[in-house]
Amino acid sequence: MGVLTRVWQRIRRRRRPASSVELLQRAERYRREGRFEDGAALARDVLGREPKNALALLLGGYLHAALRDSRAARAAFRAVLALDPEHPRAMLALARIAFEDGEVGPATQLLEKALRIYPDFPEALALLDATRAVAGEPAPVVDSAASGTLMARLGQIPRPEGTRECLLLTTDGVLLLAHPATATRDALAVHLARVASLGSATLARAGLGALRRASVSANPGTTFIAIEGRHVLALTLPPETTVAAGQSQAAELWTRLAAEVRA
Amino acid sequence: MSPEARAVPTTAGVVSRAAAVRGILGNLARIPGVRGGLLIASDGFVIASSLPPEIPLDPLAALATTLGRELELGTGKLNRGMVSIAFFSADDGSVFLGPSPMGFVLLLADRQADVSVMRAEFRKALDTLQAAWRAGDHTGGRL
Numbered sequence: 001m002g003v004l005t006r007v008w009q010r011i012r013r014r015r016r017p018a019s020s021v022e023l024l025q026r027a028e029r030y031r032r033e034g035r036f037e038d039g040a041a042l043a044r045d046v047l048g049r050e051p052k053n054a055l056a057l058l059l060g061g062y063l064h065a066a067l068r069d070s071r072a073a074r075a076a077f078r079a080v081l082a083l084d085p086e087h088p089r090a091m092l093a094l095a096r097i098a099f100e101d102g103e104v105g106p107a108t109q110l111l112e113k114a115l116r117i118y119p120d121f122p123e124a125l126a127l128l129d130a131t132r133a134v135a136g137e138p139a140p141v142v143d144s145a146a147s148g149t150l151m152a153r154l155g156q157i158p159r160p161e162g163t164r165e166c167l168l169l170t171t172d173g174v175l176l177l178a179h180p181a182t183a184t185r186d187a188l189a190v191h192l193a194r195v196a197s198l199g200s201a202t203l204a205r206a207g208l209g210a211l212r213r214a215s216v217s218a219n220p221g222t223t224f225i226a227i228e229g230r231h232v233l234a235l236t237l238p239p240e241t242t243v244a245a246g247q248s249q250a251a252e253l254w255t256r257l258a259a260e261v262r263a
Numbered sequence: 264m265s266p267e268a269r270a271v272p273t274t275a276g277v278v279s280r281a282a283a284v285r286g287i288l289g290n291l292a293r294i295p296g297v298r299g300g301l302l303i304a305s306d307g308f309v310i311a312s313s314l315p316p317e318i319p320l321d322p323l324a325a326l327a328t329t330l331g332r333e334l335e336l337g338t339g340k341l342n343r344g345m346v347s348i349a350f351f352s353a354d355d356g357s358v359f360l361g362p363s364p365m366g367f368v369l370l371l372a373d374r375q376a377d378v379s380v381m382r383a384e385f386r387k388a389l390d391t392l393q394a395a396w397r398a399g400d401h402t403g404g405r406l
Contacts, residue, residue: 034284034310034365065306066366068335073306096307096325100332123307126322130329184341191337198330199351202358205323206371209353216334219344243350243378 020046020053027059036066054083061093070097088118092127099131102190107131126205134197150261151177157256160249164221165236168257169193171227176261196225196232213247224250228258283395284365285311291368291388296376298356303328304366314371323369331360331367348386350378361389364396 018026023042030039043060046053061076074097080090095110111128115121154177159166167185168177173193178185200211214225223236224246235250288300292313299314307328312320334346349360357378359370368389372381 031304031308032310034304036304062304062306062308066304066308068305092325093306096329096332099329100336122319122322123325126325127329130326188341191333191341194333195330195337195349198326198333199349199358202323202326202330202360202369203351203353203356205326206318206356206358208356208358208371211351211353213352214350216338216349217347218338219347243382 020050020056024055024059027063031059031063031066036063039063040067052083054080054087057083058087058090058093061090065093065097070100073097086117088114088121088124092121092124095124095127095131099127104131104134126201130198130201133201134194147176151175153260154257155179157253157260159253160235160237162238162241163235164238165223165234166253167192167232167234168261169232169234171196171230171232176231177257192225192232192234196227200227213250215243215246222246226250226254228254231258231261233257284363284392287388287391287395288313288368291370291384294381294384296373296381298371298373300371301327301369302363302365302367303331303369305332306366308366310365318371327358327360327367327369331362334360335362348382348389350382352378359385361385363389363392365392368392 023046027039027042027046030036030042040060040063043056043063046056047060050056057076057080061073061080064073064076074094077090077094077097080087081094084090091110091114095107095114098110099107108128108131111124111131114124115128118124154168159179163179166177166179167175167189169175169189169192171193173190175186175189178189182188195216196211196214199214203209203211211227213227216223216225217239219239221236221239222241223234226233226247233250233254235246235253237246237249284302288302288311291297291300299312299318301309301314301320301324302311303309303324305328307325309320309324314320314323334349338344338346346362351358351360354374356374357372357376359372359381361368370381370385372378
């Protein structure tokens with residue numbers, strides 16, 4: 001083959017636009033590299049050519065989810081399911097987004113459907129276990145008068161010095177004590193119950209046993225969580241508090257609260 | 264047909280800026296008491312793993328991502344700032360979970376592990392990850 005022929009072939013190859021498969025392979029490679037924006041752009045290019053390319057929709061959905069754009073991800077996974085109503089990965093991905101948005105019922109239904117079609121689906125099984133364990137909405141208080149009395153008694157128990165926030169709740173999200181009594185205390189109780197359930201499920205999947213203690217460090221302070229039977233105590237202390245000191249203070253406070261709860 | 268049969272086709276042998284991130288995870292795995300770690304994207308995709316083979320990777324990644332997102336979204340919605348490190352402890356060991364530019368990092372520790380040392384090392388690793396990400400040209404060229 002002559003030099004000119006080789007040069008011409010190279011030029012032709014360069015000019016040939018990448019196929020959809022090549023673009024998606026590149027997008028997948030970018031996903032593995034953490035280059036989510038670049039990957040999403042390629043998936044969009046493919047969808048520009050083939051709006052019903054299920055692979056491009058799925059990969060685009062994953063990349064939007066990786067970029068924490070739940071709305072775009074949800075739309076992409078829904079489009080996959082419109083093309084293939086039994087697509088297991090799209091059902092799992094959509095279930096995860098529904099769960100993140102607090103839609104526990106729809107998430108559970110999607111996971112159950114995926115598992116009916118594909119019983120051997122480990123991620124769906126793990127998530128289904130977690131969705132069944134967590135609280136979706138704040139659980140109704142059966143006797144508000146009795147609950148109010150208990151809350152008042154618990155509120156009188158001295159809390160550690162420097163306490164920024166203190167919540168006691170049941171594992172299904174019923175609030176027993178909130179200090180201070182902020183407007184978001186019920187939503188916070190549900191969030192803490194979900195964190196405790198998911199933390200517990202994660203530890204169990206790793207073969208480490210049931211959740212006993214946790215700590216979550218954020219800008220305003222560190223929240224020390226103690227799980228005792230069906231109760232979750234969350235004590236937020238200043239950020240400089242060490243884990244050992246915080247857990248010890250949470251344990252001491254739980255001892256005092258437990259006496260009142262049992263009474 | 265298994266769910267995997269419909270997964271997106273992959274390209275093997277990719278060298279990327281994720282290699283640097285994997286290196287950071289590898290260093291964490293060498294801390295005494297660490298059983299392994301995971302780097303997961305926010306969609307649950309496992310970017311790197313150094314978990315022992317007896318631990319089921321995908322279910323753990325799915326749960327860790329969901330937990331990470333709950334912490335991220337919950338604290339955001341409730342104006343609790345940004346989570347820097349979360350630590351969960353059980354009878355037989357513990358789990359550290361922290362945010363990274365790519366998603367989340369999870370570390371598994373033995374029961375005997377020195378939690379305060381691990382916490383400090385984990386925080387350092389998260390900072391290094393952040394710095395490595397910032398130092399990159401965001402197209403993967405430098406990493």
